[in-house]
Amino acid sequence: MSKEITKREQDYSQWYNDIILKAGLADYSAVRGCMVIKPYGFALWENMRDQLDKRFKETGHQNAYFPLFIPKSFLSKEAAHVEGFAKECAVVTHYRLKNDPNGGGIIVDPDAKLEEELIVRPTSETIIWNTYKTWIQSYRDLPLLINQWANVVRWEMRTRLFLRTTEFLWQEGHTAHATSQEAIDETLTILDIYAEFAEEWMAMPVIKGIKSVNERFAGAVETYSIEALMQDGKALQSGTSHYLGQNFARAFDVQFTDKENKLDYVWASSWGVSTRMIGALVMAHSDDSGLILPPKLAPIQVVIVPIYKGQEQKQMIDEKVKLFMDDFKALGIRVKYDDDDNNRPGWKFAEYELKGVPVRIAIGARDMQSNIVEIARRDTKEKMSVSMDGIANTVQVLLKDIQENIYNRAKVFRDNNITKTDTWKEFEKLLDEKGGFISAHWDGTAETEDKIKELTKATIRCIPLNNLQEEGACIYSGKPSKERVLFARAY
RNA sequence: CGGGGCGUAGCGUAGCCCGGUUAUCGCGCCACAUUUGGGAUGUGGAGGUCGCAAGUUCGAAUCUUGCCGCCCCGACCA
Secondary structure, eight states: OOHHHHHHHHHHHHHHHHHHHHTTSEEEOSSTTOEEEOHHHHHHHHHHHHHHHHHHHHTTOEEOOOOSEEEHHHHTTSHHHHHHHGGGOOEEEESOEEEOTTSSSEEEOGGGEEEEEEEEOSSSHHHHHHHHHHHOSBGGGOOEEEEEEEEEEOOOSSOBTTTBOSEEEEEEEEEEESSHHHHHHHHHHHHHHHHHIIIIISOOOOEEEEOOGGGSOTTOSEEEEEEEEOTTSOEEEEEEEEEEETHHHHHTTOEEEOTTSOEEEOEEEEEEEETHHHHHHHHHHOBTTBOOOOTTTOSOSEEEEEEOSHHHHHHHHHHHHHHHHHHHHHTTOOEEEOOOTTSOHHHHHHHHHHTTOSEEEEEEHHHHHHTEEEEEETTTOOEEEEESTTHHHHHHHHHHHHHHHHHHHHHHHHHHTEEEOOOHHHHHHHHHHTOSEEEEEOOSOHHHHHHHHHHHSOEEEEEETTOOEEEEEOTTTOOEEEEEEEEEOBO
8 A cells, every 4th residue: 555545544543543633432441452432422423322222122122131141162163153253252250359578569360260261252152052952942933033132342453433442342143943944034133233223223225245255254154234324435334134943953962843743953143233233333424624424313303502691581582492492302302502602603613513313503692583493504514594493303304314315325325335336457446546336256165255354455345235137357367257345444 | 553743721733853931813602792695803811630650851742762542554354
């Protein structure tokens, strides 16, 4: 990669970090690689969580909770799984501290060594499948559709706010089924929920697809993902849904008796999305003034800023706003009245732009006579004067429009950044100069994918579902190919 | 773990190359006043082991050595 690209990446990284810090989503923490999610960021996460949780429940899933610690031996029961995660596990070896007899504070008590080390879960397949063994005997126990909201730890070498932190919050679903087809259907049902959530709630267009073998989840038969495109032209895997076949059932000996009284291993899926989606949101929509949040997820959808001279005017405005607030709340709109006297209006305008609040209403003394307020929308920064009558309804329509607009904007950007190419030279050039997804033929081998990654840093993001079948030649090896796949540099 | 950059008040920084009074400036903070339609203004005030340690020197933010930490890039990865 050239210096310029490195520089561009660096600038983009700093822009990204800046927005997160200034918008008050998160902070760096005392623990390297970990992150403090601040109340505003967490409120955003809660909104995401609530919507996903609702959809999971609508599709028959239940929440449960499994331990944070996994006995080391569990991890090694599924060969591919342990290989995938072994390099990034935090390990608990002792259970006690004591005062250093040689002085100098507190030390790990060498006598308190655990007989078997505990792994801090990087994902919960193993502990959950160990449990499922005791829950499943008959086809009557199936399907088992469980989800858990939890934190996991993956000791990555390099971290990045929200996108890759040592500890992160996520949801992980783990299901067991009587047939292979049922498990595949489940995997795809969830993929659809993720895609629908990304597009309708996050206003972020995604491509559903199948992962290549190289990118497959450790222990899965097939991995599906939703892939989004960020504003710097890099792809972001925003959610994964895995068809596990009978891999974990075999590893943990989970068998059931079917209707014909035959014993078989159960079929499984697992799937998850994480706080990484907040990172996706930041990179998909923000501009130089800060965050732009989709109205459906914004913790604050509307902020009202009073403009006044003296307490008398303030009181008049307060009274009027009180009426507005009731109207907004009646429509289920999340509204905040910022009448904090410590900051001036201009300061507040800038602050809520940073925070990505979709709609801002400024109301001043002179508006009281004219019955008109100024509304500003965050996505276009456009301002308009509207009547106070039916303001809540006006804003409701506007919120909907903003939601659509930022989706469309992101979609136009995404679509303009999917480029087809059939020559290697152009492939390299596109990656360096334009970025985005590159639709190209691939011979289907892991060797070619590895080689392409080595040469360009681009990986196969996915083989899109319902992909058009067309004859072609592999961009790198020239060998025959039946379909195009999507390459990109990725987070 | 490799490459690059950096560490001076809560935040951002100047000074360092070329050692020398009381360490610069902006934001923020406190008090009062005037202000309030796009990050207010004035006056006064508080705030510092110059990342840590050792060394050189009459004298170190500045030079030397070691260590620690952070950010960016790479390997790893959701």
